[in-house]
Amino acid sequence: MAERLLYADVVIVGGGIAGTAIARELSQYELDVILLEKEIELCFGVTKATHSFIHCGLPEEDTPLINKLSLESNPMFNQLCKELDVPFMRVGKLYTVMNKNEIKILEKIKEKGDIVGVPNLEIVNKEKLREMEPNITDKAVAALYTPTTGLVSPWELVIALAENAMENKVKIMLNTKVTQILPQEDDVFIIKTNRGFIKSKFLINAAGLFADEIANMIGEDNFVMIPLKEERYILDERITGLVNHLIRSPITGDFISPTKKELAPIENNIIMGCVPQKIKDKTDATTSKEGFKRVFNYAKEMFPSISAKDIITSFAGSVPLNSRTNDYIIEPSQRVPKFINAILGGIGVTASPAMAKLIVEILISQGLKLIKKQNFNPYRKGIPDFRTLPEEERKALIAKDPRYGHVVCRCETVTEGEIVEAIRRGARTVDGVKYRTKAGMGRCQGGFCGPRVIEILARELNIPVTEVTKKGNNSRLLLFKSKELLRKNWR
Amino acid sequence: MVLQKADLVVIGAGPAGVAAAIKAKEMGVNNVIIMERAEQLGGLLHQCIHNGFGLQYFKEDLTGPEYAYNFIEKAKGLGIKFLLETMALDISPKREITAVSNKEGIINLHPKAIILAMGCRERTRGAINIPGTRPAGIFTAGVAQRFVNVEGFIPGKKVVILGSGDVGMIMARRLTLEGVKVEAMVEILPYVGGLIRNEVQCIHDFNIPLFLEHTVVDVHGTERVKAVTIAKIDKDRNPIYKTKRKIECDTLLLSVGLIPENELSLKAGIKLDPVTGGPIVDETMQTNVSGIFAAGNVVHVHDLVDYVSFEGELAGSNAANYILSQALFPKMKINLKAGEGIRYIVPSTISGQKKATLYMRVLKPDRDVVVKVGDDFLRKHLPIVKPSEMLKIIIPLSKLKMLKDETKELTISCTKGRK
Ligand SMILES: Cc1cc2nc3c(=O)[nH]c(=O)nc-3n(C[C@H](O)[C@H](O)[C@H](O)COP(=O)(O)OP(=O)(O)OC[C@H]3O[C@@H](n4cnc5c(N)ncnc54)[C@H](O)[C@@H]3O)c2cc1C
Numbered sequence: 001m002a003e004r005l006l007y008a009d010v011v012i013v014g015g016g017i018a019g020t021a022i023a024r025e026l027s028q029y030e031l032d033v034i035l036l037e038k039e040i041e042l043c044f045g046v047t048k049a050t051h052s053f054i055h056c057g058l059p060e061e062d063t064p065l066i067n068k069l070s071l072e073s074n075p076m077f078n079q080l081c082k083e084l085d086v087p088f089m090r091v092g093k094l095y096t097v098m099n100k101n102e103i104k105i106l107e108k109i110k111e112k113g114d115i116v117g118v119p120n121l122e123i124v125n126k127e128k129l130r131e132m133e134p135n136i137t138d139k140a141v142a143a144l145y146t147p148t149t150g151l152v153s154p155w156e157l158v159i160a161l162a163e164n165a166m167e168n169k170v171k172i173m174l175n176t177k178v179t180q181i182l183p184q185e186d187d188v189f190i191i192k193t194n195r196g197f198i199k200s201k202f203l204i205n206a207a208g209l210f211a212d213e214i215a216n217m218i219g220e221d222n223f224v225m226i227p228l229k230e231e232r233y234i235l236d237e238r239i240t241g242l243v244n245h246l247i248r249s250p251i252t253g254d255f256i257s258p259t260k261k262e263l264a265p266i267e268n269n270i271i272m273g274c275v276p277q278k279i280k281d282k283t284d285a286t287t288s289k290e291g292f293k294r295v296f297n298y299a300k301e302m303f304p305s306i307s308a309k310d311i312i313t314s315f316a317g318s319v320p321l322n323s324r325t326n327d328y329i330i331e332p333s334q335r336v337p338k339f340i341n342a343i344l345g346g347i348g349v350t351a352s353p354a355m356a357k358l359i360v361e362i363l364i365s366q367g368l369k370l371i372k373k374q375n376f377n378p379y380r381k382g383i384p385d386f387r388t389l390p391e392e393e394r395k396a397l398i399a400k401d402p403r404y405g406h407v408v409c410r411c412e413t414v415t416e417g418e419i420v421e422a423i424r425r426g427a428r429t430v431d432g433v434k435y436r437t438k439a440g441m442g443r444c445q446g447g448f449c450g451p452r453v454i455e456i457l458a459r460e461l462n463i464p465v466t467e468v469t470k471k472g473n474n475s476r477l478l479l480f481k482s483k484e485l486l487r488k489n490w491r
Numbered sequence: 492m493v494l495q496k497a498d499l500v501v502i503g504a505g506p507a508g509v510a511a512a513i514k515a516k517e518m519g520v521n522n523v524i525i526m527e528r529a530e531q532l533g534g535l536l537h538q539c540i541h542n543g544f545g546l547q548y549f550k551e552d553l554t555g556p557e558y559a560y561n562f563i564e565k566a567k568g569l570g571i572k573f574l575l576e577t578m579a580l581d582i583s584p585k586r587e588i589t590a591v592s593n594k595e596g597i598i599n600l601h602p603k604a605i606i607l608a609m610g611c612r613e614r615t616r617g618a619i620n621i622p623g624t625r626p627a628g629i630f631t632a633g634v635a636q637r638f639v640n641v642e643g644f645i646p647g648k649k650v651v652i653l654g655s656g657d658v659g660m661i662m663a664r665r666l667t668l669e670g671v672k673v674e675a676m677v678e679i680l681p682y683v684g685g686l687i688r689n690e691v692q693c694i695h696d697f698n699i700p701l702f703l704e705h706t707v708v709d710v711h712g713t714e715r716v717k718a719v720t721i722a723k724i725d726k727d728r729n730p731i732y733k734t735k736r737k738i739e740c741d742t743l744l745l746s747v748g749l750i751p752e753n754e755l756s757l758k759a760g761i762k763l764d765p766v767t768g769g770p771i772v773d774e775t776m777q778t779n780v781s782g783i784f785a786a787g788n789v790v791h792v793h794d795l796v797d798y799v800s801f802e803g804e805l806a807g808s809n810a811a812n813y814i815l816s817q818a819l820f821p822k823m824k825i826n827l828k829a830g831e832g833i834r835y836i837v838p839s840t841i842s843g844q845k846k847a848t849l850y851m852r853v854l855k856p857d858r859d860v861v862v863k864v865g866d867d868f869l870r871k872h873l874p875i876v877k878p879s880e881m882l883k884i885i886i887p888l889s890k891l892k893m894l895k896d897e898t899k900e901l902t903i904s905c906t907k908g909r910k
């Protein structure tokens with residue numbers, strides 16, 4: 001491939017929530033911004049394996065930055081999600097206890113929250129709790145209610161941030177892995193990637209679990225990233241209505257939660273989770289029998305009518321922790337101040353809007369001149385969601401493009417029109433289509449629509465069916481054409 | 492689209508739906524419409540290119556497409572209307588149907604009766620909760636069958652199959668014939684899940700290593716499947732770790748059961764049986780919602796398509812009766828209850844006024860058993876039973892007439908014995 005050289009004011013490494021939130025924030029200014037992502041699509045890192053709560057900002061012991069950013073970010077979500085046409089809903093959380101003497105724990109949490117200004121915290125008694133959660137176990141005695149806890153689809157948010165950033169002239173390069181950062185010349189970074197070189201005045205390290213590798217490239221080696229694995233289990237939407245709020249144990253951290261109809265992509269299903277476990281392999285996304293037992297036992301304890309049969313899928317993801325602090329690292333490198341770390345950890349989706357604003361402040365303090373664009377467009381429209389549209393709008397959509405009358409995914413009622421639009425906007429893989437449209441997310445997990453989605457991807461991308469992947473790289477789905485193996489074997 | 496005129500709408504053009512439509516039309520129902528989501532008629536049969544279909548119905552050994560073709564030709568000849576690539580989205584308890592197609596847009600129909608024949612779907616990895624990574628290369632056996640037989644693609648060259656349902660066994664043979672190495676078939680139960688015929692013809696005849704009382708305990712590979720680890724299980728179904736063995740492969744197929752497809756039924760307010768996962772039906776195949784009938788795999792998973800067709804015809808003739816003269820419907824007086832050794836019975840209620848045909852499954856395989864209806868009311872000795880092979884028991888009208896008037900329930904059991 002011809003090596004090319006590009007120029008930018010700011011290069012962002014990483015296309016997860018951190019990178020895309022920063023890209024969108026910077027797109028308001030007259031700047032050349034390039035975002036680099038090593039995977040074939042955005043949001044294929046840590047942010048992929050979440051289903052995010054937008055936490056209310058209750059403070060933890062030794063994480064001042066997380067506390068500050070999440071408290072500041074929480075109220076920003078209404079406007080942000082409105083501008084970006086991303087479903088968002090404040091479901092509220094109930095920190096639930098099973099024992100009278102544990103109410104003290106709730107009171108302590110509430111007191112701390114009240115001091116920093118988390119709005120409308122309330123301790124609810126057993127009766128009120130049952131009113132709010134009619135199916136909860138009789139053993140639950142009280143809860144701390146945090147009404148501002150919200151839910152958002154991290155995928156939709158990342159895609160929306162990126163689409164809006166691109167609308168405002170940010171350049172996004174996929175399949176582009178940063179492999180080396182050459183010593184600064186004339187105050188400019190030379191960034192080596194598998195697709196050529198980029199010169200940039202500033203470099204933002206938003207590489208999630210791999211942020212240590214990027215920092216190493218400029219000689220910063222005072223931390224490593226440690227994956228903290230969490231498992232998630234999703235229940236069939238049949239039991240929708242069973243759980244109304246995020247229910248969490250303040251003691252173990254175990255939880256069970258609904259997601260709501262309007263929220264892509266695990267619509268309407270109930271999700272169960274469990275507290276993290278430190279692991280070594282950054283790519284480890286395995287679920288375990290032990291994890292299942294733990295998660296399931298908590299869910300069953302809280303909602304006795306849940307059965308193991310209701311589980312439709314499971315996944316795991318790793319929260320990127322750093323070895324230096326328990327907090328985020330959002331600051332210029334001490335060695336090279338124009339290299340700025342934007343390293344999140346837990347609850348990073350929540351903290352992302354305020355974190356992006358903090359990055360802007362840091363850039364200014366490091367000498368970047370920012371001029372607001374005259375024609376900045378803060379709005380982005382999502383792909384039409386056939387399933388939730390009223391009948392009249394459905395008709396209009398089909399009249400415009402009959403492919404919206406062709407249902408491909410029958411569990412989630414996703415049409416060919418939506419899938420084609422997702423591919424037009426950048427979906428390149430079966431997982432990418434799934435995250436953008438929900439095709440294959442339902443109870444049959446792609447059993448019916450999988451073959452059709454593969455076919456549509458091949459057709460729209462003009463590639464052979466055997467080249468279509470699940471998630472890029474070596475994840476091809478169909479390895480051979482029929483009879484191909486026989487021919488090989490006979491040779 | 493304007494409201495179509497329809498007396499009967501059948502949802503699903505698989506063997507159940509087509510047989511039902513034919514029967515209703517033959518009995519004099521005017522406007523019969525079959526609505527099918529796929530591009531072609533025939534349901535699942537269209538991908539079942541192996542033989543073994545029709546031995547009961549046609550007394551002939553046919554392939555799936557041949558079997559389906561016989562019915563489809565007949566339906567076309569009778570002037571039954573097919574709406575292809577048309578998916579039913581909603582049914583109300585008042586029998587109002589909303590459907591969508593790319594040709595006609597949104598379609599609203601309000602027929603006099605509906606027959607549900609949506610078939611079933613396969614259980615997936617999530618449903619059985621296999622630990623490990625989530626790479627490409629994990630498919631359900633039915634999806635793989637579609638890729639190989641319809642689309643012309645082979646998922647991989649070294650395959651492990653988890654579960655020994657019929658689809659899995661058929662695919663073990665089919666893939667072997669395509670040059671694929673089937674490294675193992677792994678089954679958690681002490682016996683094969685599907686038909687004996689398939690065990691012999693697809694597994695033993697092709698020397699496929701069969702691991703009974705084993706399961707997959709881990710999946711390896713992050714991008715594409717690289718291997719799976721299997722292990723023997725103890726009596727509580729926990730893996731015995733010292734029996735672990737890693738098998739290199741690029742594909743894992745799942746043949747771990749089918750689930751009736753009843754999202755639409757629920758929208759219509761139809762009650763489902765928690766054991767079968769299908770609508771609770773009476774001897775006329777009517778559900779608890781008046782005028783909505785159901786037949787085929789949507790009611791309970793069948794192993795032989797011939798019974799699906801018979802069931803379709805039964806639903807079709809009763810739907811015709813319902814449309815043409817409601818008065819003919821007898822009252823359902825007797826509940827059928829699954830007793831010892833029986834997993835489920837379809838139908839759940841009978842009138843006692845007609846010969847009753849009962850389909851049922853046993854809980855475990857056994858030799859020399861007696862199936863008993865009621866308190867020694869009817870008994871039948873069977874030399875061998877298996878959960879995978881559906882039992883059919885007929886109670887003749889003459890027998891039913893002997894029942895006392897106040898009989899409200901008949902329990903059916905399957906216990907050891909010769910007489
Ligand atoms: C199971 C789970 C549940 C969670 N739930 C919540 C929640 O409910 N609420 C909440 O707020 N947070 C939640 N989190 C935390 C949140 O997901 C993370 O804080 C956040 O996703 C981190 O985003 P990121 O952009 O820093 O990382 P990532 O999403 O990993 O983005 C980093 C990107 O950098 C790319 N990259 C790496 N190296 C290179 C390179 N050399 N060149 C180019 N690109 C590179 C990667 O491919 C990746 O796409 C959860 C996390 C997990 C694991």
Ligand SMILES: Cc1cc2nc3c(=O)[nH]c(=O)nc-3n(C[C@H](O)[C@H](O)[C@H](O)COP(=O)(O)OP(=O)(O)OC[C@H]3O[C@@H](n4cnc5c(N)ncnc54)[C@H](O)[C@@H]3O)c2cc1C
Binds near residue numbers: 504533
């Ligand atoms: C792999 C496999 C191998 C088999 N092998 C044999 C064998 O060797 N011998 C044998 O006798 N039997 C065999 N069977 C069993 C037999 O194929 C099935 O029992 C039979 O196909 C079931 O018929 P059905 O009409 O109930 O459902 P299906 O054939 O599944 O048809 C249901 C139809 O409904 C449509 N539909 C569903 N929802 C909607 C909606 N909302 N709107 C519109 N349309 C909808 C579907 O697209 C489908 O076409 C096999 C089954 C499988 C899966």
